[in-house]
Amino acid sequence: MKNNEQENAGNAGKPEKPGKEKPRKVFNLYWIYGVVIVIILSLQLFTFGGKNTEITFGDFKTYVEGGDVDRVVIITGEGGRQANVFIKKDSLNTGPHAEALKKEKIGTEGFQYFFNMGGSDARVSEIEKLMDQYAVRYNYRTDDTWGKDLLGWILPFGILIVVWLFIMRRMGGAGGPGGQIFNIGKSRAQVFEGSKTTNTTFNDVAGLDEAKEELEEIVDFLKSPKKYTDLGAKIPKGALLVGPPGTGKTLLAKAVAGEAEVPFFSLSGSDFVEMFVGVGASRVRDLFKQAKEKAPAIIFIDEIDAIGRARGRSASMGANDERENTLNQLLTEMDGFGTNSGVILLGATNRADVLDRALMRPGRFDRQIYVDMPDLNERVAIFKVHLKPLKLDLSVDVEFLAKQTPGFSGADIANICNEGALIAARRKKKVIDKQDFLDAVDRVIGGLEKKNKIITQDEKRAIAFHEAGHATVSWLIEHASPLVKVTIVPRGNSLGAAWYLPEERHLTTTEQMLDEICAALGGRAAEDIMFNKVSTGALSDLEKVTKQAMAMVSIYGLNDRIGNISYYDSSGQGEYNFGKPYSEQTAQTIDQEVSKIIEGQYARAKKILAENKDKLTALADQLLEKEVIFKEDLETIFGKRAWEREEAAPTNGAAKTAAAVPASAPAPTPTSEPTA
Numbered sequence: 001m002k003n004n005e006q007e008n009a010g011n012a013g014k015p016e017k018p019g020k021e022k023p024r025k026v027f028n029l030y031w032i033y034g035v036v037i038v039i040i041l042s043l044q045l046f047t048f049g050g051k052n053t054e055i056t057f058g059d060f061k062t063y064v065e066g067g068d069v070d071r072v073v074i075i076t077g078e079g080g081r082q083a084n085v086f087i088k089k090d091s092l093n094t095g096p097h098a099e100a101l102k103k104e105k106i107g108t109e110g111f112q113y114f115f116n117m118g119g120s121d122a123r124v125s126e127i128e129k130l131m132d133q134y135a136v137r138y139n140y141r142t143d144d145t146w147g148k149d150l151l152g153w154i155l156p157f158g159i160l161i162v163v164w165l166f167i168m169r170r171m172g173g174a175g176g177p178g179g180q181i182f183n184i185g186k187s188r189a190q191v192f193e194g195s196k197t198t199n200t201t202f203n204d205v206a207g208l209d210e211a212k213e214e215l216e217e218i219v220d221f222l223k224s225p226k227k228y229t230d231l232g233a234k235i236p237k238g239a240l241l242v243g244p245p246g247t248g249k250t251l252l253a254k255a256v257a258g259e260a261e262v263p264f265f266s267l268s269g270s271d272f273v274e275m276f277v278g279v280g281a282s283r284v285r286d287l288f289k290q291a292k293e294k295a296p297a298i299i300f301i302d303e304i305d306a307i308g309r310a311r312g313r314s315a316s317m318g319a320n321d322e323r324e325n326t327l328n329q330l331l332t333e334m335d336g337f338g339t340n341s342g343v344i345l346l347g348a349t350n351r352a353d354v355l356d357r358a359l360m361r362p363g364r365f366d367r368q369i370y371v372d373m374p375d376l377n378e379r380v381a382i383f384k385v386h387l388k389p390l391k392l393d394l395s396v397d398v399e400f401l402a403k404q405t406p407g408f409s410g411a412d413i414a415n416i417c418n419e420g421a422l423i424a425a426r427r428k429k430k431v432i433d434k435q436d437f438l439d440a441v442d443r444v445i446g447g448l449e450k451k452n453k454i455i456t457q458d459e460k461r462a463i464a465f466h467e468a469g470h471a472t473v474s475w476l477i478e479h480a481s482p483l484v485k486v487t488i489v490p491r492g493n494s495l496g497a498a499w500y501l502p503e504e505r506h507l508t509t510t511e512q513m514l515d516e517i518c519a520a521l522g523g524r525a526a527e528d529i530m531f532n533k534v535s536t537g538a539l540s541d542l543e544k545v546t547k548q549a550m551a552m553v554s555i556y557g558l559n560d561r562i563g564n565i566s567y568y569d570s571s572g573q574g575e576y577n578f579g580k581p582y583s584e585q586t587a588q589t590i591d592q593e594v595s596k597i598i599e600g601q602y603a604r605a606k607k608i609l610a611e612n613k614d615k616l617t618a619l620a621d622q623l624l625e626k627e628v629i630f631k632e633d634l635e636t637i638f639g640k641r642a643w644e645r646e647e648a649a650p651t652n653g654a655a656k657t658a659a660a661v662p663a664s665a666p667a668p669t670p671t672s673e674p675t676a
Contacts, residue, residue: 246411469526
């Protein structure tokens with residue numbers, strides 16, 4: 001069974017509120033480069049970009065004699081004298097000026113030509129005499145260039161400073177990745193308060209009644225603390241949500257944020273991790289500082305194991321690595337020398353075994369709320385939440401779907417509902433019927449059906465007898481899970497599968513585990529009996545039975561020779577040990593007992609199949625003909641099971657169903673043969 005990280009009940013299909021904040025546009029750093037280039041070009045045009053053309057004294061004399069010159073401005077500067085010549089507007093469209101206006105692009109406003117007068121007084125007198133002769137106005141002006149020079153020095157630096165400040169402000173604010181230059185030590189928590197909410201309430205959470213009750217009490221304490229404090233009660237400082245992936249831990253936190261009328265700070269454990277030293281601890285301090293200022297408040301840290309791992313386990317990193325500093329600061333803020341009245345910390349993780357013991361103690365996380373896989377009644381409630389926005393056929397029975405999905409998390413159920421809708425849409429249906437959901441269960445567990453996979457007839461026959469062996473043994477022994485269907489259609493990474501519907505149980509006996517091992521070995525036993533040889537198709541079966549037999553001997557204490565001893569380490573410390581918790585002699589004994597269990601059940605499976613070889617052959621032939629057979633086909637060949645439990649049988653045996661194994665029971669998963 002595949003788990004994903006979706007939550008078990010959410011807001012699927014809910015329309016967004018019209019006032020919802022639109023996503024912020026991503027800032028592009030190349031815009032700044034464009035602005036700088038435009039400014040530089042503008043400066044170039046401003047300083048040197050006058051639309052005028054340099055001419056010689058002879059050209060000037062010709063223009064004066066032709067009556068084209070309106071006036072002349074003689075500018076005296078450090079580099080000498082320059083005459084700026086203004087042409088009459090009437091003359092700009094005639095003669096050489098029209099051609100210059102077109103080719104040289106001289107301006108129609110301001111002066112059009114200029115020429116250097118040189119430093120000779122004789123040349124100056126000659127020019128003045130010429131202008132007096134033809135009555136051309138002229139005047140002198142001193143060019144003070146210190147202002148322009150000063151501006152030319154100051155303006156570029158000013159522009160660079162403005163651009164730099166702009167970039168730093170963008171990077172120091174709430175900008176995207178690579179930002180946080182100045183605010184790198186600030187908290188990245190998303191704050192929900194006032195009108196900003198998650199739109200999720202406890203009514204949207206199905207199947208987690210006990211966990212909701214615990215969290216509702218925390219929310220109620222913050223809303224009305226007087227009724228608790230009058231009795232002398234103290235507010236819990238923290239609550240830790242623990243459970244497998246997809247069971248609804250983050251969804252519960254969203255519901256708390258939606259229900260609480262106090263500020264809610266939400267962030268992930270990875271938000272404290274940074275490449276710079278001291279950033280994680282700084283962000284923890286800033287987070288609690290903000291929460292204290294807005295107390296009463298709630299802080300939610302998702303995947304808290306990212307910073308809460310036990311200290312001292314990684315010898316290569318040393319005792320002073322950044323993650324440990326962050327954890328130390330978190331421990332101090334939660335229950336250090338100072339007080340944190342009115343601030344509650346919620347944490348969520350599926351790896352509670354790796355968390356530091358100091359973080360788990362009362363006074364920091366006072367409550368540990370275990371969010372387990374939903375049972376039958378809880379799955380019914382979860383299905384109702386996710387089926388609400390879907391267009392369903394009247395044949396869809398919610399309780400039937402819940403019975404077909406033991407061991408499924410809320411995220412798996414959400415995925416099945418969505419896959420059912422997709423399958424119905426692919427088949428161009430107007431509503432979603434029961435068969436669509438059953439096919440969705442097959443799709444989620446077994447994978448995509450591969451109709452065009454090339455399989456030889458010999459391989460197909462071997463696969464048929466392999467699956468028929470599983471079905472035969474599981475049908476004829478008492479404690480094996482009830483069979484639903486057998487198929488030799490390739491799906492996902494398997495060439496065939498036998499689907500079971502295991503009963504939901506919390507305790508498993510030795511007889512039940514032995515029967516499950518025997519049923520899992522029925523496929524290889526059938527190959528051995530029918531073909532006198534075995535194949536690699538039993539890889540997943542062997543892997544499963546080896547783990548089950550090893551668990552019986554070394555974990556559950558179900559072996560007479562090893563005795564009532566368990567080498568299981570629930571604290572998780574064992575994974576960091578290089579040695580085994582038992583001697584070499586005990587290891588040899590464990591190996592012998594595991595082999596004894598598996599080989600004994602293999603011989604048992606071969607005996608059962610040898611006694612029912614004719615029925616095994618009939619079942620395999622029928623499987624080769626139909627490719628998929630159901631419970632009724634087995635009843636026709638073998639008759640009804642003597643140990644069949646009515647409550648474990650599916651409501652409609654003819655339906656194409658599939659089921660996974662509940663996490664709490666070591667029942668066999670659907671048998672699948674890899675394409676080895």
